[in-house]
Amino acid sequence: MQLVVVVSVFQSVLLGVRACPSLCTCVNGSHGTEELRLVQCSDPGISAVPVNAPPDTVKLRLEKTSISRVPRAAFYNLSQLQFLWLAYNSITSIHPSSFLNLKALRELRLDGNLLSAFPWEGLRDMPRLCTLGLHNNRLSSLPAHAALFLPNITYLDLSSNRLTVLPAELLDLWFPLQREWGGAVQRRVLGLHDNPWLCDCQISMVTSLSMSLGSPVILMDQLLTCSRSLGQSGVLLTQADLSRCMRPSVQPAATKVISPLGSNVILRCDATGYPTPTLTWIKTSVYTNCCQQSETSSNSEQLPRNLESFMQESPRVGVRWSIISLNGLSHKDAGEYRCQARNMAGTAEAPIRLKVVGIIGPSRPPKTVPEKDVFYATYCEGCPTPPHSRWRLEV
Template sequence: MLLLVLLYLVQSGVVEVLPCPASCVCTNGSTGAADLRMVQCGDPGMSAIPVNVPANTFKLCLEKTRISRVPRAAFFNLSELRFLWLTYNSITSVHTSSFVNLKALRELRLDGNLLTSFPWEGLRDMPRLQTLVLHNNRLSNLPPQAALFLLNITYLDLSSNRLTILPAELLDLWFPLPGLQEGPVQRKILSKVECDLRHTCDKNFILFNCFGCVGLHDNPWLCDCEISLLVSLSMSLGSSVVLMDPLLMCSRSVGQSGTLLTQAELSRCMRPSVQPAATRVTSSVGSNVLLRCDASGYPTPTLTWIKTSAYTGEQHGLHLSEEVRESPRVGVRWSIISLNGLSYSDAGEYRCQARNMAGLSEAPIKLKVMGATRLLRLPRKNSKPTFSRSLQRSRKPSKTPAAAANESRISTGLQTQLEGS
């Protein structure tokens, strides 16, 4: 009787039965929403992501298959998906747009694959993502721009890869400079033991005490100043990060292979110091000016210029094409800006900023642009002489008294001679 009722409901459209992909198992969800499904696919012969996964799937697990790539918009119709596990397959590439429309996704796992790179910018398509697991891959490089897309990640597992260094941008994310910390300080734990996620798809997983965990163990870290900063910051009083992993080791440093990170003799980072060639420069309109600053620190700092207009107060960074940069030796760098044909708009404050993993320093240079020097103006020549000038030219020059007397005597003498004759 019950079977006949179910058959009637299906035929009448009251209950919609969605198909399950071949070689997969579909079960009803246990999240409080009976209409959501969990789909598990573990066929060793499967070589592509199935395209007919039910749209009401909240958890999709593809594990131990022959899948080698994740194409563009592979899960576009799964807008309800919250957990995506692509674990222990043969995945070598993930398209930047693979995760389009996964607005509800909370957890993405790609551990146990063959990834040499990861499309970090693709995290923008998953605004609610909190857990990202890349354990046991072949990642050898962590690009600086990755930090831009990890702001909402509370668990990041990078363990068992081929990473050697951490970019400064990630340390800025975990250890913001004083004054740049927004909101209350959140303690992060860089560890392995409490946050190990190795389990199979058929088990639900809940993170306990792992808010802000970052797994870094089992990587060939280059133990130098940069990694020493991570250790010193994590051990400082009031730090937002606690380093708890005892297995974090130096594996590629000369003479330090197999040394525990906390026991390695590491060089210390040195905050940059900046020295401008001059703090005030005054020049005239149309002239050429060179602005130079020198910086030292360890690691070798990077230099950037920021200009504040003297008239509008606006700030903007100068393009690299406007700079000449040289690195004569490790730890020292200098930069020159060449300003040709000065105009009044070039006036203002130029700040030379030096930055490395240990901090940020800057020095200002004020440029004043003066008006051009004015030359004495000569009287303009007229082609037609004026009446007064013509009159002056027609007059004979006046005679001196001596010349007039001499001329009178000569005239009198001539007249006497004429009368005597």
């Protein structure tokens, strides 16, 4: 009898776990040989995210409901979830920790909602996410820190929002230095159209670079419109007069410097571009040689590190130069220094290798003086010494 009760309870618990949320439909699908559980909820009477979706759900669609907010850990029990569609609801806010435990999620769609902000830091909880759809919302700005959480996103749709400018950090992420294009660069699809862009060098470079051969970015629609540029309201970006925009170009005074131990050296680089670029020095690696290899091996993990520019000046618009001064060189100063130039149109950099030569010899022990040759100076208050001195030497 007790066994029957235990089995009955177990079955009821199992049915509870497998139960489909109210006003939703749960079906089993297949992907190859893998069984997938799909849950779809599209009833206007749904006003909150269901909390009892089956834990083995792989695809969850909450569409055309009355849901207005996504609370903290809303999908915590759905660790196997790979596709989450929250399109065409009335969502106005998303908690930064809404996506906790979604380590398998690959696609998140929030199209057609009322979002004026998105918790970009929440992308850390979805390390496998590669598709993010934010089409047709009310986003008016993209914070610079968003670039920290977007490296793995290969499909990003920001179209039909209220965006006006792009931060330079996103340009650096989407368009790495052109010398890297030939390598294993990650391709991205971006939707930026139907936004009231301010026609500046930043957005202009996005469109021009996306049309370059081998570009890492593909725009869904290249016909972007300027809606807030002075005197250019409603003008297509391709028709705007942005001919002065120029990505920086960096020219170092020397690409390789060899200097003796203990000497002083000055590293200089010049940059051109419009708007006038800013310059930053970064030490990216340690130069190893026979004399100080063991000394630098323990420090290489701490690099790169920013270096202060001791002097920087712009003699005219579009030109800037910068120097750093290294005094009393040691083997720790050897390595590769990079001069980085940045403006609204992009970034560029140039390396300078510094090699420090010379060997630090063994220190000599201090010369010992025989005791009989040591003189002691003592102060004598009442001794008959010359007027100009009151010190007496004793042997």
